[in-house]
Amino acid sequence: MNTEKLIKNIIDQIKEAQIKLGFAKETTRLYYPVESLNGMLGCRAEDDIQMLAILEGAGLENGELGLLRFSAHKGRIEISVPPEGAVYVHEQVGEPxxxxxxxxxxxxxxxxxxxxxxxxxxxxxxxxxxxxxxxxxxxxxxxxxxxxxxxxxxxxxxxxxxxxxxxxxxxxxxxxxx
Structure with missing residues (x-):
């Protein structure tokens, strides 16, 4: 499973928002269709519940972005990035x-x-x-x-x-x- 692709995408999405809207030390919520996550991770979850189980078992919770939280919402997965994730992206990731x-x-x-x-x-x-x-x-x-x-x-x-x-x-x- 390619978790690095997902983490990079999360960072890229946060950086895009920071360039557009400015930096805010707050929780960021990103919503991904299961199909998108399947493509990034290289897996084949059939629905949001299966994808949630995959993500919860992938060891993504504690990394440079802080304690990530995952939840399922009508075919999509919400990935919640804590404020320290926004700080990390702001301070450590350059503007493309x-x-x-x-x-x-x-x-x-x-x-x-x-x-x-x-x-x-x-x-x-x-x-x-x-x-x-x-x-x-x-x-x-x-x-x-x-x-x-x-x-x-x-x-x-x-x-x-x-x-x-x-x-x-x-x-x-x-x-x-x-």
Whole structure:
């Protein structure tokens, strides 16, 4: 079981929130679909109860993020990270350059265009992918770097009613969206 992938994802989610909203020494609650956790952990839980048992037996409770707590909620797993986890991420984890630039682009202009996002990706590497999402998808385009060391996430973008939004997904979650 690949628990390192899950811990990294938790840290990445907390860091993204801290870049967007600022640091707060408080409990963070993250909600993961069982399907996402299966992909990250490399397991095959059939439902939230099975996944809860897997997580509770994985030895994840006491690490750098503090005492993690897990609970099942209608097909999803809540992972509760105590305030010391937020402090750890704030003090020990640097701000990823690309993510910081992406957030700044959206902070400056909620009406940014696909071309603005392309320009941002290109400023980090010419070796990126921009693809149209399938018809009926919740998103218009997906962007990602071929070199995951630049940034490992897939950024799905939607333009609607004069606003542009993005959501970040893992490679495994993207496979489920397509």
């Amino acid at each position: 350059a690309f993510l910081k630039a992406m957030i700044e682009l959206f902070r400056q202009d909620h009406h940014c265009r696909i071309s603005d996002i392309r320009n941002l990706f290109e400023s980090f590497s010419k070796d990126y992918v921009c693809e149209k999402m399938p018809e009926g998808s919740d998103f218009d385009e997906v962007f990602y770097f071929k070199d995951a060391l630049i940034d490992p996430y897939y950024y799905c973008v939607k333009e609607e009613m004069g606003h542009t939004i993005y959501h970040r997904f893992t490679k495994e979650d993207m496979a489920n969206l397509w």
